[in-house]
Amino acid sequence: MTLTTNIFKKEFKKVFESQHASNIKDSSSEQQYAALANFIKFYSSDNWKQTNQLYIDEQVKQVYYFSMEFLPGRMLKSNLLNLGILDTVRDGITEMGLDFDAIVQSEVDPALGNGGLGRLASCFMDSIASLAIPGNGNGIRYRYGLFQQRFVDGYQVELPDNWLRNGNIWEVRKENKAVMIRFGGEVYLKEDGENKLRPIYSNTQNILAVPYDTGMIGYENDVVNNLRLWSAEIPPEEEINFKTSAERVLVNQITEVLYPDDSNYEGQLLRLRQEYFFTSAGIQSIIRFFKKQQLPWSEFPNKIAIHVNDTHPALCIPELMRILLDEEGLSWEKAWDITKKSISYTNHTIMQEAMEKWPVHMVQELIPRIYQIIEAINQRHIDKKIPLYGEELTYRTTIISDGNIKMANLAIIGSHSVNGVAQLHTDILKEEILHDFYEMYPSKFNNKTNGITQRRWLHLANEKLTQLIDTKIGKEWKTSPAELRQFKAYSKDEETLNLLSDIKLENKKRFAAYAKEKYAIELDPTALFDVQIKRLHAYKRQLLNALHILDRYLKIKDDPKIELQPRVFIFGAKAAPSYIYAKQIIKFINALAELVNNDPDVGNKIKIVFVENYGVSLAELIIPAADISEQISLAGKEASGTSNMKLMLNGALTMATLDGANIEIKDLVGEDNIFLFGMTNDEVNRMNREGHYSSKTVLKNNPRLNRILECLINGTIPDIEVEGRVIYDSLVQYNDEYYVLQDFESFVAAQERADILYQDKPLWNQKALINIASSGPFSADFTIMRYAEEIWNVKERPTKDKVFLKGNQPV
Structure with a gap:
């Protein structure tokens, strides 16, 4: 039976009243969420049961x-989308005089x-x-x-x-x-x-x-x-x-x-x-x-x-x-x-x-039978490989060595x-x-290059952009993501570029409203929104980003009338509780934000927002608002990254080292539509191998960078006496493990190129559109197809008279 708005309203009211024994008009959004979620569970329960039974009956792999x-992330809206009833339910909720967005926000x-x-x-x-x-x-x-x-x-x-x-x-x-x-x-x-x-x-x-x-x-x-x-x-x-x-x-x-x-x-x-x-x-x-x-x-x-x-x-x-x-x-x-x-x-x-x-004795004591089996796997590996590869290579690949059990070795061998x-x-x-x-x-x-699901990161997170794409190229791209490439045909269409710009501005206003309500920070939505959202780790180099912001701040203090492209720098990151250095970088960024956001000389030229408790729902708010995607890890350290794909999908231009999937993004969009900087993996390896790098020499030859680092320890940034000294020493006394100083000049030059480009809004929008149109191959659907065909040897099942993605490989 097709779910109409009227049928939904009747069934939803029935579920609510059976659950709460009260009038829906007097209920809270949390109660409405609970009833709606239970309605969805009931609505999808037959499919769940039938799917399980089908797998059993046909003995599929x-x-x-x-x-x-x-x-x-929150599942209510995602489930409605996948069930094909999002618009029906939203309309029904609205007709009942309820706030659909408030219900969605009630989910934890x-x-x-x-x-x-x-x-x-x-x-x-x-x-x-x-x-x-x-x-x-x-x-x-x-x-x-x-x-x-x-x-x-x-x-x-x-x-x-x-x-x-x-x-x-x-x-x-x-x-x-x-x-x-x-x-x-x-x-x-x-x-x-x-x-x-x-x-x-x-x-x-x-x-x-x-x-x-x-x-x-x-x-x-x-x-x-x-x-x-x-x-x-x-x-x-x-x-x-x-x-x-x-x-x-x-x-x-x-x-x-x-x-x-x-x-x-x-x-x-x-x-x-x-x-x-x-x-x-x-x-x-x-x-x-x-x-x-x-x-x-x-x-x-x-x-x-x-x-x-x-x-x-x-x-x-x-x-x-x-x-x-x-x-x-x-x-x-x-x-x-x-x-x-x-x-x-x-x-x-x-x-x-x-x-x-894991220490051998720990595994022996906690799971003794498992240890016996690991020991036997290890010994059989040794016995089998020594005749083939010799002792030296074989012992370098053993599971048990130096009193430890190496889990990657176990995973590879087994x-x-x-x-x-x-x-x-x-x-x-x-x-x-x-x-x-x-x-x-x-x-x-x-x-198997990682992928993301466009259903959450575009269809749900950026509905206006999704609708724009639908009107231009139809809806086939929703089940065949490679079809997004057709959107590239509109990269010089003035009307489309203006609509794209309007959607981005609306998303930025939405985040600005959140920042004002949550942190009492006034943001200019016409500023360039610069986003770095990922786990806080030294190799991801949030520190490099922060030093660049500090450099901009010093320019303004030298000349308060300087013309600078206004920017909003948005951070979202958690540090592991025991990772003290990462937590000190968080303190530094927050102290810098306190200084910059309240300095009248700065005004709207720089604002910093470090969102608390970054997670999926905040990502859905931030990513559609981003103009720049910071993917600035030291080359050779980030396995892939997926925030780079989500931001690209929503029209952000990537500021990137040639690391992880950034390389594949560059290949897809072309070097003209990405901001590249920094050493390559080969250059990093050579630097490591030769051991000639001296951060002190870099500082000696760069008075500008030297001045920036001095601000960490001379009181320019209040309330970071301990943290500033630790960060300074990590870069200077301990020789800058992740080459922050080495890549700084290249990074700043790339940021200046971004400033100039942002002044040409039609050209910026054109590049944003090309990024969106090039993002189809990063669909998790394609990634999973490759896992299924090349590793798992499982087959997709035709459903509803169609085969998902049939004959539509990424290019």
Whole structure:
């Protein structure tokens, strides 16, 4: 039945009254949200049930995407869009005299991720469902997520993010699907009388993993896949074994906080508990489902694809081995063959310090049987590879070395595919970081450049721009993103460029209204909006951006009448609680904002807004308002980036080093439509290799830069005595690890080019349009098609008499 506005109003009123037993006119927006979300759940429930049943009946191959993070953002509007009823429901809500936007804003952002990794996983879940690929997500149901960021006197303060205070309407608790997770104790192997060794456990701590399922609704195709998040509980039958409150707290901690502080042993242990908890729960759930199909074990890789998103779920490998060996009685050879054929791995980092490793004794004590299996995998790897590659290369690739278990090594050895997330990243993995493995397994390595879902980052976040594109090129691009290239035909059309400019101005006014209400900062929406939104890390070089702002400030102080292109600098970033240097950079930027925003000499020439608690919903507000996208990491450090793709899609011009996916953006838009600066990866490597870099020499030869740095320590910026000195020393005394000073002049020159270009609004708008029209290949739909065809070997299913993206590859 087609949902009309009148039918919706009638059904919505019925749901509301059954839920609240009161008149809808007297209700709060939160109550209206709860009723509307429940209406959507009911409306999509048949599709969810039928999708699951179809997968079972046809015994299709399914993907299980394991990720420590999922960052879905608010789901109400997204679900309405994908169901094809957004306009119908919005009209109905308005006709009832209710405020649709207030209802949308009443939804709490799920605090299930931190940044790019979690958002990528959620974009992928959207694309998997929208492509009608049989797929499931598997992660942790964090009670508090990462943290809620607040600024107190410019300092980051972390507060609990109790996003589940009022429950989560979208999830369904599935107690009947719970599984048991075993920690600690002792384990030894004993012959079972059939010439097989069976593990005997004693003194273990058993914890119940309870799944909460959320429907992942595909775009207008009747498909609803499943995201399963696990919560840790005390098993009812084992309550007696948890006698003290401390023991109970340990259980709750497992699914309490995303990324607990791992600067101490207890934090590291908790992180490892989390990783085994959700991987074991997920693998057990998969095994149980597969066994219901009554197929031989040899069919497992033909029916199941398990994807490990970064190394956090790498324990999938020994856990799958454990079940196949210990519980199903398979031989090592058969179990290992099944495991390798079923599991694939995405590497997300170039930074050696970010490559996970765990002390051997920690793994032995926490998950002793898993350690035994890892040890056996490691020894078999050594025994097999030494005759082929010799001792030196083999021992450089071992899983266990120097008292640690290297999770990336485990993930590579135990999987059939290893992919990077941008071409440069993959090349660096093959040629540098994982070169030894590439020598052994060249066919395993491949590239899958990250992607984003246009449905959230354009259709929802920028509805006016979406409507403009629809009027110019039709709507086919919504299911075939490569069709966006047709929009390029309007790059010299004056009417289109003016409409594009008007839409951007409206989005900037929207953010300006938010900044005024939230931070009492008056912004000029005609100024150039310069945006850097990403996790705070030294290699991402928010510091370089801040030093450039300081340089502009000094120019104004030298000559208050100077003509400068007015700019609004927008930052959004969280620093890990234990990352002191990153938190000191936040304090510096906030202190600089306090100085600049209140200096009458500056006026509207510079404004700085550092938004608190940056997340998906704030990104949806900021990204459509951006004129410049700051992607300024040191070349060779950022694996891919995805904010670069979201900002490009919304018409921002990229200020970029040749790093991560910036290179592919440059190739698509052309060098005339991007601002490039800084050293290349090869130049950085040469600088590192030769070891001749001297930041003091750079300063000595650059009085302008020297003056900027002096402001960190001479009181020009109030209230940063400690932070200013630490930052100054990192750049001068400790030789500027991420070459901020080396790239500064090039960066400033690129910024000056942007100032000049912005004066020519028709030309700027033309370049903005070319960026939008070139962004189709960064659709997560294309990325997922490549995963499905080249790694997972799963097929999309025709739905509603159409095949999503059929015959429409990116160019």
